[in-house]
Amino acid sequence: MYSVETRSLSKTFGTVKAVNDISFAVKSGEIFGFLGPNGAGKSTTIRMILSLIKPTSGSIKIFGKSLIDNRMEILSNVGAIVEKPDFYLYLPAIKNLEILAKISGKEVSQKRIIELLELVGLKDRAKSKVKTYSHGMKQRLGIAQTLLHDPELIVLDEPTTGLDPQGMKEIRDLIIRLSKEENKTIFLSSHILSEIELVANRMIIINKGRKIVEGEVNELLNKNKLKVTIEVENIELTKKVLENTKWFDKIESIAANKISVNIENKEISGLNKFLVENNVLVNALVPIRSLEDYFLSITADSK
Secondary structure (H helix, E strand, C coil): CEEEEEEEEEEEECCEEEEEEEEEEEECCCEEEEECCCCCCHHHHHHHHCCCCCCCEEEEEECCEECCCCHHHHHCCEEEECCCCCCCCCCEHHHHHHHHHHHHCCCCCHHHHHHHHHHCCCHHHCCCEHHHCCHHHHHHHHHHHHCCCCCCEEEEECCCCCCCHHHHHHHHHHHHHHHHCCCCEEEEEECCHHHHHHHCCEEEEEECCEEEEEEEHHHHHHCCEEEEEEEECCHHHHHHHHCCCCCHHHEEEEECCEEEEEEEHHHHHHHHHHHHHCCCCEEEEEEECCHHHHHHHHHHHHC
16 A cells, blocks of 8 residues: 555746646655755655645545545644644743644543653753754654644655754654654655665655656666775875776876775775775775765666
């Protein structure tokens, strides 16, 4: 069963086509990455899925049912954070969730609210005013809010925006827990490829309102080359060792004690092994795959 299905989904604002004929399917129980640069049409698509705006054309099914014909029934089983969550800053977190539960019309016990705060790592700060929370803590409280009515599908629009590395890791870990322990389907929007790579099972990439590619994350990324920066003790020896090998033509740049090579993911271990066997002391080997590089690679492959 699919939790979300779109068919030829489009949205036009005046003369601007923000979303252009996008079709995709999200399997129940998976973490689905919705990836694209800022302005690609991600938020517009999400707003259509949440029935906040109407499509110009195309159709949306959620839980196998038409969103148009079953709006209230469907949305009662969906939780979402679009942009950033808002709270009563001068009230404690637990009181915020109590109020939001009443607004939703659902009967949510205080025990359940405490369980949710524990799930998102905020139980010890349950009685602290939200104004004392960091940005990352507010994001986690927002995710707790989406879980108040125990939805099957959770839609998260750029949940790590503005977070420091620790905050990003906390949100990633929480998303994985929601999928594995709470059996939730997660629709995760992001403009950061590495974020999607770390948590998602499958993904779609859109750009300028159009779908570029869709599939299993590992399969899609392993098909494409990435930049690998190798830090070595002796750069001259490294250049000499690589000079008559298949990797020499793949060198992109050499600077100080670092050399950058464009290779496929599956070649990394072989290159490292070759260097070590030829007495090159490798201090670090760092794969770098940016969203821009990935776009360029799949665009080139499609020409």
